[in-house]
Amino acid sequence: MSTDDLASFRTSPEAYDLLVGRYGPALAAALVERAGVAAGARVLDVGCGPGALTLALSHAVGEPALVASVDPSDGYARACRVRVPGADVRVGTAEALPFEAATFDAVFAQLVVNFMVDAAAGVAEMRRVARPGAVVAATVWDYAGQMRLLRAFWDAAIDVEGEPARALDEGRRMPFCSPGELGRLWHDAGLVEVEMGPVVVSATYRDFADLWAPLELGVAPSGAFCVSLPPARRAALRHRFAELLGSPDGPFQLQARAWAVLGRA
Numbered sequence: 029m030s031t032d033d034l035a036s037f038r039t040s041p042e043a044y045d046l047l048v049g050r051y052g053p054a055l056a057a058a059l060v061e062r063a064g065v066a067a068g069a070r071v072l073d074v075g076c077g078p079g080a081l082t083l084a085l086s087h088a089v090g091e092p093a094l095v096a097s098v099d100p101s102d103g104y105a106r107a108c109r110v111r112v113p114g115a116d117v118r119v120g121t122a123e124a125l126p127f128e129a130a131t132f133d134a135v136f137a138q139l140v141v142n143f144m145v146d147a148a149a150g151v152a153e154m155r156r157v158a159r160p161g162a163v164v165a166a167t168v169w170d171y172a173g174q175m176r177l178l179r180a181f182w183d184a185a186i187d188v189e190g191e192p193a194r195a196l197d198e199g200r201r202m203p204f205c206s207p208g209e210l211g212r213l214w215h216d217a218g219l220v221e222v223e224m225g226p227v228v229v230s231a232t233y234r235d236f237a238d239l240w241a242p243l244e245l246g247v248a249p250s251g252a253f254c255v256s257l258p259p260a261r262r263a264a265l266r267h268r269f270a271e272l273l274g275s276p277d278g279p280f281q282l283q284a285r286a287w288a289v290l291g292r293a
């Protein structure tokens with residue numbers, strides 16, 4: 029993860045919830061179901077952000093104290109503690125998980141692997157803290173394809189700003205956003221019974237202003253790019269972005285596809 033990307037996740041958790049976080053609960057529910065998390069299991073959420081997956085895990089296992097979570101952003105870790113009181117939420121990174129080996133029955137990273145500084149080390153750590161036979165699972169957005177919000181955002185940015193936007197386009201620069209690359213990361217970490225597949229979720233917006241507002245708060249790489257522009261160019265980006273989404277005039281819905289990978293330690 030670049031230091032700029034990391035900084036973009038030190039913005040307010042509320043802004044995160046309104047941008048990508050809008051899709052988080054549905055994505056978390058799908059991942060928990062696919063992994064088959066059982067009541068009473070001890071589970072870990074790596075890169076928990078404000079806590080959408082931590083909350084879903086706490087419901088699935090039936091007891092927040094059975095859930096541990098880690099995120100390098102202090103603010104997100106605090107927001108996660110508020111959202112899931114009783115969960116063991118720590119500030120830390122995937123590459124150096126603060127847990128003993130073979131602690132968890134299932135280990136997850138939702139939309140995090142592509143932001144890790146050293147993903148091989150991060151996934152190796154996820155495997156280390158998983159008990160033998162435990163599920164180790166992750167999702168990454170299909171940035172280059174069917175994550176409609178971010179795809180349309182970067183396409184609009186490239187139309188308006190050209191090369192500087194192309195260089196920052198998450199569809200071009202994010203690693204592990206294709207099934208092949210993500211599957212290889214899991215195999216190379218020594219995980220077995222590796223399965224891949226798409227997860228499609230959606231979010232509803234009151235209007236285009238509802239979608240645009242969190243970008244103006246600088247959240248995530250897309251928001252960071254947005255606030256780097258002076259007002260007139262930001263307005264041009266807003267206009268083109270709305271056009272690419274069909275100039276919605278009232279409520280609308282967007283679909284977002286992520287790739288899920290599951291393996292066993």
Ligand SMILES: C[S@@+](CC[C@H](N)C(=O)[O-])C[C@H]1O[C@@H](n2cnc3c(N)ncnc32)[C@H](O)[C@@H]1O
Pocket residue numbers: 029034037048049052074075076077078079080081098099100101104120121122123137138139140143144145146150
């Ligand atoms: C797109 S957000 C996903 C947050 C949350 N999992 C969700 O689904 O809403 C990416 C998260 O990864 C965290 N992150 C970045 N680098 C990380 C690392 N090396 N180890 C663990 N988490 C990291 C960020 O702080 C941020 O909260």
